[in-house]
Amino acid sequence: MTSFGSHPDRTGRDMFAEAGLAALEDAGVPAADVDELFYGNFVGTLSEGQGHQGPLMAEALGTTAPSRRIESACASSGVAVRDAVRAIRSGEADVVVAGGMERMTNMGTAGATKGLAGAADDLYEVRSGVTFPGAYALMARAYFDEYGGSHEDLAHIAVKNHDNALVNDHAHLQQEITVEEALGAPEIASPFTLYDSCPISDGASALVLTSPEYADEHDLEANVAITGAGHGGDTMALHDRQSLSKTPATRDAAEEAYDDAGVDPSDIAIAEVHDCFTIAEVLALEALGLYSHGEAIGAARRGETRRDGELPVNLSGGLKAKGHPVGATGAAQVAAIATLLDGTHPRADAVDDDATVGVAQNAGGTVASATVHVLEVME
């Protein structure tokens, strides 16, 4: 991973090179062994005027292996990881790089807001005034109406995730905040203030995934494996859904991933979830089956999802504080769970010694796309 943050003057190809080359070195895999690149990116054609980014990013890693750019809005690299897992399992690839990159701050706030709105239905939502924060605000208010909860409950999520990021030097925001500050921050889309929202970030992430056979043959130190993968879908526009306070794409992805790995929600010790806005963490925890509907809203306030709680969520700082370079986010979440489980993440001390299962959930748009990956410590 690169550091996530404001890097308006860094090219996408350089950021992805930094993340990808470090991942290859860390894995002990030469670029020549990479069979394929699965690369996630959302607004590269707008922010850098650059299409066909797959080969460009493969080159940056020192290879001309086949590649593709995967665009699923904020779930772009979650989908890249998902497809990379499938390529290995099919037997067609032994070594793949899966990751993503986003360069956004060079577009300015207005440009980035417009770019992000592209994850919603342009005709029936964006032209009706929906912004990306606005869409999640619509879901938050529908959730409050159905289950109760308040903006203060959401503020506790922001405070928790900011606190988790304090030791993460790759995080965009390393700044302690209070519930009062979160509630009093400038409004962006009611009920949200600035601190309900993730920042606009630049950055890149990359994972090297190999078949078990390749890892054995080459004596790789692979302590953690992706044992379950799932991918779910839903309608683009919120108004076409039966419920505005549930995210069935995540539920479907989770069921698939849990089945695949042979685990239950009760086995999960840590989670990285897609908290682009505070309410999204609530929706994700419920769709992942870690809480029943209406219960996750108070989880951070009650302390359960804080790092000393029974189910630490977003120990990396989440999108909220780690940052959200859109196309890089999904793979970065998987990297966070992997390093938390094998003890190399700066917040690994918050993970119980006997913890063996973690989950990463990545969402695109208002969760019209979702991926879930289960990671387990290998015996």
Place this chain on the structure above:
Amino acid sequence: MTDVTNGEYDAFLDALAEGEGYYLVCENDHGLLPPRRACPHCGDRDLTERDLPASGEIVTHTTVFVPTPQFEDDAPYVTAVVDFDGVRLTGVVRGIDQADVEIGDRVTATVESNETTDEQTIVFRPAE
């Protein structure tokens, strides 16, 4: 600039502006907005047109303070999702004080100009 339209979306807005709003419905009563050739919920392709009810109920809303460039001069404004008994529409709420907009408010749908770009926009106003 040529007068390129967005096909059935523009036709839908024109009808809504004339007070002749409509929607599509599949054999399982899933309400949909044009253009649709298949229902995303059940796959049915036998879609028929129905009149949009005269008024609907706000099911959720937000006041947007940080807009996209196309709503720069409109902000702050209220966007809402409104249930028209079978189909839902998203639009901008006008004619109600922003602080007073509530879930359950009854509104009618029409089409008005966006203040920033003059573009045709789905607008909800309080029902009589």
